[in-house]
Amino acid sequence: MINFRRAMPPPKKLQERSFEGVKNCLIEMQANKCYMCERKAPDSSQIEHFIPVSKGSEELKFSWENLFLACGHCNSIKNHVSDRQDPALSILNCTDYSTIITDAIHFQCEGKPRERVIIKSASENPTKQVLDTIKLLDQIFNYNSESLAFDAKVLTDEVIQEMKKLLDLLHTYEFNSHSISKKEGIKNDIKDALSVESPFTAFKIWYIKRYFSNSEFDDLLPIFEIN
């Protein structure tokens, strides 16, 4: 999960209580990624209500600020967690820049086969929203019972594959005696891999923070500025 800016103005059709064109606006706003897991162009992508309509007024159904693009798996897990485990679940809103998600939450995956991803607080005094977001994300990637476990495993495998691609680029950059221009080309590929448009950016940001702090890769990380 990463921050992104809410596109403005809201899609016109929402005023007429129609979702026509809304999904395309969300796809553009979120770089075609699920806002929870950051999977790119999920087949099962759907318009998700951040605050469930059942918990609020009918107004929320067509409120632009309440609409996000999510994959079917994350939507199912979010419903499952908030319905069955924690009705008071209150997760971070990634369009609210008062919290920079990748500063508050540590995302860890190192591209190893059968790895279990780790999501934990990056500070010693996390807020309830940070803890609730961690609880949700942990279930999204590590859910291990019932039918949703298979989808969680598929998702985690996608993260592992994406991390492996980043590691391959870093290995190539480090060990081969390329020309300067070739090395710059690889660096550009690393920049693309770390961009907000790429899948699972939060995990990649943390890999660079963990193993390449104060390196030439710092400048390649996306910048999220607090409001």
Ligand SMILES: [Zn+2]
């Ligand atoms: Zn998702």
